[in-house]
Amino acid sequence: MSDDVWNRDEVQSPCIKICVIHPEARLCTGCLRSIDEITQWSKMSNEARAAIMAELPTRTGQITKRRGGRAARLGNPPRI
Known part of the structure; x- marks a missing residue:
């Protein structure tokens, strides 16, 4: 028995x-999506979603690790 309700051809969200x-x-x-892309995702066409999915690998260089944070401000070494 096939359940057409649960079988969809939509581009899935990259959310982890x-x-x-x-x-x-x-x-x-x-x-790696912007806030606007996240909020509009459910309303986007499959084509728009696919375009964003194709662009996501190019965005990894835009995210750099933050150095320090609270531990650095307080002079505490990071816990591993």
């Missing part, structure tokens, strides 16, 4: 449930 927006790049550090 690490939802943190990088302060400088303004991209999610998990999926």
Whole structure:
């Protein structure tokens, strides 16, 4: 028995449930989408989603690790 309700040909979200927006790049550090792309995803056409998915690998260089953070400000070494 085929269930057409659950079989869809939609481009799936790249979300990996690490939802943190990088302060400088303004991209999610998990999926590399912008806030606008994330909020509009469910309303986008498959073509628009596919275009974003194709562009995501080029965005990895825009995210740089933040150095220090709270531990550096307090003079505490990072825990590993």
